[in-house]
Amino acid sequence: MKAKVAIIMGSKSDWATMKNAADVLDKLEVEYNVEVVSAHRTPDKLISFSAQAVDNGYQVIIAGAGGAAHLPGMVASKTRLPVLGVPVQSKALNGMDSLLSIAQMPKGVAVGTLAIGDAGAYNAGLYSAQILANNDAALAQRIETFREQQTETVLANSDPREEA
Numbered sequence: 001m002k003a004k005v006a007i008i009m010g011s012k013s014d015w016a017t018m019k020n021a022a023d024v025l026d027k028l029e030v031e032y033n034v035e036v037v038s039a040h041r042t043p044d045k046l047i048s049f050s051a052q053a054v055d056n057g058y059q060v061i062i063a064g065a066g067g068a069a070h071l072p073g074m075v076a077s078k079t080r081l082p083v084l085g086v087p088v089q090s091k092a093l094n095g096m097d098s099l100l101s102i103a104q105m106p107k108g109v110a111v112g113t114l115a116i117g118d119a120g121a122y123n124a125g126l127y128s129a130q131i132l133a134n135n136d137a138a139l140a141q142r143i144e145t146f147r148e149q150q151t152e153t154v155l156a157n158s159d160p161r162e163e164a
């Protein structure tokens with residue numbers, strides 16, 4: 001079966017962050033492809049990737065980028081697929097630049113913006129699974145189980161003085 005989720009990022013240096021999206025998709029047994037695509041450095045590849053995304057079987061695109069993070073918005077401008085943008089934490093501005101670049105889209109081209117950094121990437125993975133679960137009962141059940149286990153873990157470790 002072809003992967004329905006694409007995880008793309010502006011640079012290899014974003015992988016440490018974007019791996020969090022891959023990790024949760026692994027946990028939920030969702031297939032994905034991973035690729036570096038940059039609006040700035042590989043603009044032609046961005047156009048072809050986005051234009052072919054539907055034909056390639058993708059249903060959701062997770063796009064992570066840092067600094068002048070144009071990647072998610074530009075991909076969204078060239079495909080109707082939902083694009084989840086992950087602001088990678090930049091050194092100079094701690095990711096505020098990435099966050100605002102991704103969140104402040106002009107009306108008419110939508111990008112779903114997640115939180116800065118690892119948690120945002122993880123939640124982008126989770127969100128993409130939740131979108132796919134609308135048409136996949138087995139995946140929906142795995143997400144329910146994931147949540148129950150998460151709740152049980154928190155309830156079993158409710159003394160803040162003890163190590164998790």
Ligand SMILES: Nc1c(C(=O)O)ncn1[C@@H]1O[C@H](COP(=O)(O)O)[C@@H](O)[C@H]1O
Pocket residue numbers: 009010011012013014037038039040041064065066067068069070071072088
């Ligand atoms: N924001 C973008 C885009 C883009 O938006 O297309 N392409 C690369 N970059 C970002 O540049 C940062 C530094 O990249 P390098 O570490 O390769 O210098 C990365 O966080 C990347 O996402």
